[in-house]
Amino acid sequence: MQQLSSLDAQFLNVETSTTVGHVGSLILLDPSGAPDGALTLDGLRDVLEPRLHLAPPLRQRLVNVPLGLGRPYWVDDPDFDIEFHLRELGLPRPGDETQLGEQVARIHARPLDRTRPLWEMYLIHNVGDGRQALYSKVHHAAIDGVSGAEILATVMDVTVEPRAEEQPDEVWEPAAPPSPVDLAGRGLASMATQPLDVMRTLPRALPHLADVPGAGYLPGAKAVSDLADSLLKLASAGAKGRSVERRTILTPATPLNGPITAHRRFAYGSLPLEEIKEVKNAFAMTVNDVVMALCTTALRRWLLDHDGLPETPIVVAVPVSVRTDEQQGENGNQVSVMLAEAPTHLADPAARLAHVRLAMAEAKEHFDTVPATILQDLASVIPTALSGLAARAIFRMVTVGAFPFNLFVSNIPGPQMPLYVGGARVLGVYPVSAITDLTGALNITLFSYDGALDFGLIACRELVPDVWNLIGYLREALDELLELAAAELADA
Numbered sequence: 136m137q138q139l140s141s142l143d144a145q146f147l148n149v150e151t152s153t154t155v156g157h158v159g160s161l162i163l164l165d166p167s168g169a170p171d172g173a174l175t176l177d178g179l180r181d182v183l184e185p186r187l188h189l190a191p192p193l194r195q196r197l198v199n200v201p202l203g204l205g206r207p208y209w210v211d212d213p214d215f216d217i218e219f220h221l222r223e224l225g226l227p228r229p230g231d232e233t234q235l236g237e238q239v240a241r242i243h244a245r246p247l248d249r250t251r252p253l254w255e256m257y258l259i260h261n262v263g264d265g266r267q268a269l270y271s272k273v274h275h276a277a278i279d280g281v282s283g284a285e286i287l288a289t290v291m292d293v294t295v296e297p298r299a300e301e302q303p304d305e306v307w308e309p310a311a312p313p314s315p316v317d318l319a320g321r322g323l324a325s326m327a328t329q330p331l332d333v334m335r336t337l338p339r340a341l342p343h344l345a346d347v348p349g350a351g352y353l354p355g356a357k358a359v360s361d362l363a364d365s366l367l368k369l370a371s372a373g374a375k376g377r378s379v380e381r382r383t384i385l386t387p388a389t390p391l392n393g394p395i396t397a398h399r400r401f402a403y404g405s406l407p408l409e410e411i412k413e414v415k416n417a418f419a420m421t422v423n424d425v426v427m428a429l430c431t432t433a434l435r436r437w438l439l440d441h442d443g444l445p446e447t448p449i450v451v452a453v454p455v456s457v458r459t460d461e462q463q464g465e466n467g468n469q470v471s472v473m474l475a476e477a478p479t480h481l482a483d484p485a486a487r488l489a490h491v492r493l494a495m496a497e498a499k500e501h502f503d504t505v506p507a508t509i510l511q512d513l514a515s516v517i518p519t520a521l522s523g524l525a526a527r528a529i530f531r532m533v534t535v536g537a538f539p540f541n542l543f544v545s546n547i548p549g550p551q552m553p554l555y556v557g558g559a560r561v562l563g564v565y566p567v568s569a570i571t572d573l574t575g576a577l578n579i580t581l582f583s584y585d586g587a588l589d590f591g592l593i594a595c596r597e598l599v600p601d602v603w604n605l606i607g608y609l610r611e612a613l614d615e616l617l618e619l620a621a622a623e624l625a626d627a
Contacts, residue, residue, distance in 0.1 A: 204322025
C-alpha cells in the first residue's frame with residue numbers, strides 16, 4: 136500500500152467534465168513477424184500477463200481516505216481482471232492515419248474507471264498498409280513521462296521472439312484492502328505530520344513561489360516570494376540568495392488559450408533524427424533547441440492561418456524530469472517545468488532560430504536556480520482536505536484574463552533500436568498527452584525512437600480542429616532549417 140504524493144494527487148484533483156488526467160501512447164506495428172502475421176489480443180495478453188510484476192501500478196487501484204483526511208492510497212486490486220483492461224477494435228476501410236487519429240482521440244477523451252486500476256490498452260486492427268496499432272493510457276497520478284516509458288517497456292522486446300521473464304518466487308496474491316478505520320487512522324496521522332512537512336519545505340519553496348508557472352498571476356505571490364528571498368539572504372549572510380534575476384514573461388493571448396471542451400483531436404507523425412542532428416551540428420545547438428525551433432515555425436504558420444499571431448513571443452512550458460538515480464524505477468511524478476519564449480512573431484527563419492537558441496539558454500539558466508522539487512514542495516503545503524478545492528480554484532484564478540503559458544512542448548527520450556511487441560515490429564511510438572484550460576488547447580509531445588522523433592499532438596476539437604495541418608508544418612519547418620544549415624556550412 137502506497138500513498139500518493141501531494142503532486143500525484145493534483146492530477147486527480149484537476150479532472151473535470153472537460154479535462155482528463157491520463158496520458159497515453161499510440162504504437163504503430165508491422166505484424167508481419169508475429170505468429171501467423173498478426174498480433175492477436177490473446178498474444179498480447181500472453182506477453183503482458185507474465186510481466187505484470189514489473190509494473191505494480193497495473194494491478195493497483197485507488198482507495199480514498201474517509202472524510203478526505205488524507206491523500207488516496209494505491210492498493211492491490213483484489214478483483215484484478217486483465218481482460219477488462221485489454222480491448223480490441225478495428226478501423227473501417229481504408230484505415231488511414233486520419234481514421235486512426237480520430238479513434239485514438241475518442242478513446243483518449245473518455246475518463247478512466249477509478250474503481251479499477253487506472254489503465255487501458257487497445258489493440259487496433261485494419262490500420263492501413265497491413266499494419267496494426269496499440270493504444271494505451273495510464274493515469275498521470277501513477278506515472279510521469281519517464282516512468283510511463285518504463286511501464287510501456289514491459290510489453291516490448293528487443294528481439295522478435297518475446298523474452299522469457301523470470302517469475303517471482305511467490306505467486307501474486309493481492310494484499311487485503313485496508314479498512315475504513317485503518318485509512319482514517321492513517322489520514323489523521325498524516326494530518327499530524329503535515330505541519331512538520333510544511334516547516335521543512337516552505338522555506339525552500341517560498342523564495343521561488345513567483346517562479347512557478349502561473350503563480351505570478353496570483354495576488355501577492357511576487358511580494359511573498361521577494362520577501363522570503365530577502366529573509367533567506369539575511370539568514371545566510373547573503374550566501375544563498377538568488378543568483379539570477381527573476382524573469383518577467385508575458386504570455387500573449389492566442390486562439391490556443393481559452394476554455395476547452397471534452398472533445399479531442401489527435402495527429403501524429405515522425406521526423407528523421409539524422410536530419411534534426413544536421414541542424415543541431417550546423418548551429419551548435421541541442422536536439423531540444425532544434426525541436427523548439429521546429430515547433431515555433433509550425434505554430435507561427437498555424438497562428439497565421441487563424442489570424443491569431445501575437446506581436447510578441449508565445450510562451451512554451453517544457454516539462455523537465457527531476458528523477459534522481461535513486462528514484463529510477465519508482466512510479467509517480469518526479470517532474471518540474473521551465474518556461475521558454477518561442478518567437479512566432481519573427482518572420483525571418485534565421486532570426487527565429489537565433490532567438491530560440493538564446494531563449495532556451497535563458498530558460499535553462501533560470502530553471503537551474505529553482506529547486507528541482509518546487510512543484511512537490513508547494514503541493515505538499517496545501518492541506519489535504521482542501522487540495523481538490525485549491526487546485527480547481529487556482530485553475531479558475533489563473534485562467535481569468537491571463538494564462539501562465541500558451542502550450543506544453545515535451546520531449547521524452549527513448550531507445551535507438553528496433554523494438555517488438557509479440558513479434559510485431561514497432562514502427563513508431565507517438566505520445567498522447569493531456570490538455571487543460573490552464574495549459575492550453577494543444578499539447579505537443581515527442582518520443583525519440585529508432586532514428587526518429589515521433590510527434591503526438593493532442594488538441595481540443597473546437598479550438599484546434601485542424602491539428603493535422605501542424606504535422607505538415609513541422610515537416611516544412613525542418614526542410615527550412617535544413618536549407619539554413621546547408622547555407623551555414625557552405626559559408627563556414
